[in-house]
Amino acid sequence: MLMALGIRGLLASVLFVEASRPAAVNTVALASRYEMAEEWTSMVVAVTTVLSFVYLPLLIALNRRLSGRPNG
Numbered sequence: 001m002l003m004a005l006g007i008r009g010l011l012a013s014v015l016f017v018e019a020s021r022p023a024a025v026n027t028v029a030l031a032s033r034y035e036m037a038e039e040w041t042s043m044v045v046a047v048t049t050v051l052s053f054v055y056l057p058l059l060i061a062l063n064r065r066l067s068g069r070p071n072g
Contacts, residue, residue, distance in 0.1 A: 022048030
């Protein structure tokens with residue numbers, strides 16, 4: 001999507017990482033406030049946070065490779 005919109009450089013890298021981040025804890029607070037799916041929302045936040053330790057470094061490496069920047 002970033003390429004299609006013509007977004008490049010540092011802004012593209014920042015947006016890419018931000019879009020790849022796990023679900024925010026704020027969703028749990030909202031679910032609790034409105035008493036809707038609190039347990040399920042907490043599970044989603046926990047699972048996406050744990051998985052982010054694996055997929056975020058992979059996505060960042062992929063982004064570097066696609067953008068032609070060297071690693072490091």
